[in-house]
Amino acid sequence: MRRVSRKKALNFVKELDAFPKVPESYVETSASGGTVSLVAFAAMALLAFFEFFVYRDTWMQYEYEVDKDFSSKLRINIDITVAMRCQFVGADVLDLAETMVSSDGLLYEPVVFELSPQQRLWHRTLLLVQNRLREEHSLQDVIFKSIMRGAPTALPPREDDPTQPLNACRIHGHLYVNKVAGNFHITVGKAIPHPRGHAHLAALVSHETYNFSHRIDHLSFGEEIPGILNPLDGTEKVCTDHNQMFQYFITIVPTKLETYKVSAETHQYSVTERERVINHAAGSHGVSGIFMKYDVSSLRVRVTEQHMPLWQFLVRLCGIVGGIFSTTDQCCRWPCEQSDASALREQRPLASPFCS
Ligand SMILES: *[C@@H]1O[C@H](CO)[C@@H](O)[C@H](O)[C@H]1NC(C)=O
Numbered sequence: 001m002r003r004v005s006r007k008k009a010l011n012f013v014k015e016l017d018a019f020p021k022v023p024e025s026y027v028e029t030s031a032s033g034g035t036v037s038l039v040a041f042a043a044m045a046l047l048a049f050f051e052f053f054v055y056r057d058t059w060m061q062y063e064y065e066v067d068k069d070f071s072s073k074l075r076i077n078i079d080i081t082v083a084m085r086c087q088f089v090g091a092d093v094l095d096l097a098e099t100m101v102s103s104d105g106l107l108y109e110p111v112v113f114e115l116s117p118q119q120r121l122w123h124r125t126l127l128l129v130q131n132r133l134r135e136e137h138s139l140q141d142v143i144f145k146s147i148m149r150g151a152p153t154a155l156p157p158r159e160d161d162p163t164q165p166l167n168a169c170r171i172h173g174h175l176y177v178n179k180v181a182g183n184f185h186i187t188v189g190k191a192i193p194h195p196r197g198h199a200h201l202a203a204l205v206s207h208e209t210y211n212f213s214h215r216i217d218h219l220s221f222g223e224e225i226p227g228i229l230n231p232l233d234g235t236e237k238v239c240t241d242h243n244q245m246f247q248y249f250i251t252i253v254p255t256k257l258e259t260y261k262v263s264a265e266t267h268q269y270s271v272t273e274r275e276r277v278i279n280h281a282a283g284s285h286g287v288s289g290i291f292m293k294y295d296v297s298s299l300r301v302r303v304t305e306q307h308m309p310l311w312q313f314l315v316r317l318c319g320i321v322g323g324i325f326s327t328t329d330q331c332c333r334w335p336c337e338q339s340d341a342s343a344l345r346e347q348r349p350l351a352s353p354f355c356s
Pocket residue numbers: 083113114211212213238239240241242
């Protein structure tokens with residue numbers, strides 16, 4: 001009894017076989033079929049090869065979420081050169097939470113404003129890259145991927161001994177501020193705090209020495225990561241008037257960067273700028289200097305490097321191989337089946353040139 005049912009089961013499984021076995025002697029091969037097979041195999045190999053490159057490649061995925069980090073400090077990295085002597089200028093930050101943030105982290109270094117030929121070349125290249133970045137956004141992905149391997153974006157040191165007097169001041173270093181809107185500025189005179197904010201002691205500086213021409217070699221927020229280019233890096237402004245005000249309005253976007261090489265908390269920013277000549281007689285009031293108003297966006301961007309998973313690669317590979325195989329199979333068989341069917345109907349010998 002048991003034997004019978006086992007046999008039945010075996011027969012049932014046999015019937016399920018989707019791959020009927022045709023005896024070798026029934027199978028005919030032909031030159032045309034062989035050519036089609038060769039073409040099909042070549043196409044399979046080619047497509048599988050390209051697919052492998054797609055598999056090897058990675059891409060950046062951007063996601064947005066509300067920034068939930070509300071307690072950390074924001075780091076500002078600055079490297080800016082102003083065409084005034086160091087004793088005449090002062091830099092500090094005012095933010096909404098505290099009236100004034102100590103700017104101890106900043107160094108004042110007397111330098112020459114004009115760049116050496118080599119530095120000029122470097123600077124021009126930087127501006128070129130910045131221009132391309134504005135036009136081609138996919139370049140940002142390349143930068144993200146090559147970060148850490150990239151060269152630092154700071155200006156290289158001078159290679160020659162300058163003969164001109166040190167007429168400019170390079171202000172560089174970093175500051176920690178509260179993660180709220182604020183204003184980083186460079187104006188005449190050192191800042192002196194007083195109970196209601198702070199003042200700059202400017203009375204001793206003659207207006208003739210005012211010159212807020214400046215070059216921003218680096219301005220970034222958050223962790224400093226070599227290889228990342230910030231929108232203001234390389235900006236150079238030369239003014240023709242002594243009393244001039246430069247304003248930069250910056251919106252900082254916290255960015256979590258996760259590539260296969262690094263995982264970093266950084267900040268991107270967008271910026272708009274405005275400059276204006278201060279002339280009290282003409283109704284253009286204000287304080288001459290460089291003002292950077294920044295604000296932190298409430299959205300956070302998460303940039304992750306993505307990779308095609310292995311299973312997906314295998315499925316696509318099966319799709320390519322199976323798809324080409326069955327398509328060419330159908331193409332080869334169809335004319336034979338058509339002619340064979342009509343031959344049978346008309347009772348003439350099976351003679352299709354393609355099938356012989
Ligand atoms: C300010 O300094 C720059 C660079 O040294 C110079 O080209 C420019 O003419 C100066 N501007 C004024 C108003 O003196």
